[in-house]
Amino acid sequence: MKCLIAGMPSTGKTTFIGALSYLLSNPVEGQALSFAEIPADFSYLNRLQQPWLSIKEVDRTQIGGATNIELSLKRNTDGNVISVSLPDIAGENFQAIVQKQSQLIKDWDSEPDSLMLFIKDLNSSVFADQFQNDDTIKDTKLPSFDMKDISNEVQNVLILKELHNLFPWKKLAICFTAWDVYQNDYSNPREYLKQNSRFMNNFIKRYFPDAKLFGISAQGDIYSTENVESLIEKTENGQRSFVVTEDGIKSYDLTLPLSSLI
């Protein structure tokens, strides 16, 4: 199975891979997937895993390169072994698709059969009414329309459309990251999507009715000096990273989004 992990910059793709690599070696109870075989070269995964274990932000993935991560995984319900290919590509490369500039992704020599789209927040377009009228900008030149002027919901829809044109994958999982921030406000990821982007919800229901939605917290919490010890303890107990399904069920099995695509 080839799964493309996509998402705009700083949506937590690399943090997820780092956390996943640890949990595949140290599965929690009832975990859907685990390593069938530890990769012969774990050095790249270590680079992603170490900061996660030390409760530190993972360095941003470098723009311009795609690192393919090949994993041999065992499905624990039936013991079947599955090869999973996950490329680690910088979010800027996905964002550049909207600007017709991401040759890296267009040239990517692979045919993914599934996509995991990571979304950190979905700020809707801002109503003009919400601006303060006294917010006068002293400028004499028309500001240039730029990526930052396109709402997150529209950027994500454009990325989905373009990636599906490039690689007509069959299965889709949408992962709303930093779910530790949202968990008290939304009972499940569908609720979050509906409330923050009706348009994107309509788009997904229309074109990808079988898409799975997940709320994901790979970090487990916002990092601060106060919670380092408790996060380490949670890591040891297998209760740090968590996933919330569309049914609102919380699980410490971080492999659920990946296993839903198999």
Add this chain to the structure above:
Amino acid sequence: MDDKIELITGVNPAEVPAVKPAERADNIGQFIGEAMSDDQKINALMSSSKPEITVLVGFVGYGKTSFVSSFYQTLLQKEDIAGYAFYDSETLVGLERRSFLRRLNDRNIEIAPETKRTVLGEPYLLTFHLSHPQYGDKLVVISDHSGEDYADYAAKKGKIADDILIKNADRIMFFVDSEKLCNEQRLSLTTQYQQLLRNMKENGLFVRKTKLQLVFNKIDKVNDENKFGKEKEKLITNFEDIINLKIGQTFEIRANSLKNNNKLISLFEDIILHTVEETSNQPQASSLDWVNEMINKKK
């Protein structure tokens, strides 16, 4: 009839408005999902549902872009309008650009007002794919040319003949700046519209059963209601005398605000529900497929 066939089959490609490079925004076309500038591309959208074409007509600063931006924002935010949910558009970036321009206008950026608008020759076709749980899909197409394009159409006699979409519009909404209608600029406004309407008439653009409507925008800036009432009546008479047809409906709106603006929302509902009147509540798909019907007749 032939015009419609031309639109479908591309027999007579529309001339893309000539634009001096310096007059265009610096990065138009750098994104996917821009507005379309070629009427022929609408053909590609017509296969699944009949497009309902609304053309916004008006000169610089009359509020067409604010109107279409408010329409887009309402569709984004609301679960549905009149039961229709917005689920896709080929021109998302074109719509975001218009929202950006509207935001600039509302933030009082101290730049020349004529620069905060859709520019001459900028792609202008915007699409909205809508879905109703009972009545199915609908494709709404809105043409939002720049005011300068219409100034061009008014000043140059044959120019508007190239605009295939106007010939095939189901609804033409003429935007009027109500503030200008009441101040010293009203003669400039009416004269420019007279030129435009004559050119439209001479080019045979009023022969179809197109809904013709007058939209009096910026109604909140009118101080003297009596004066506005008189000028409004004069303008309607002026329009009807030139085109020799009745203006179907008039609307008084403020297009740049959605707060407590039920009139604007009602107009949006009207665009979605009544741009093309159906003979039954649930039209058959075959009767909507006028693209193929026209092509077959041509053969």
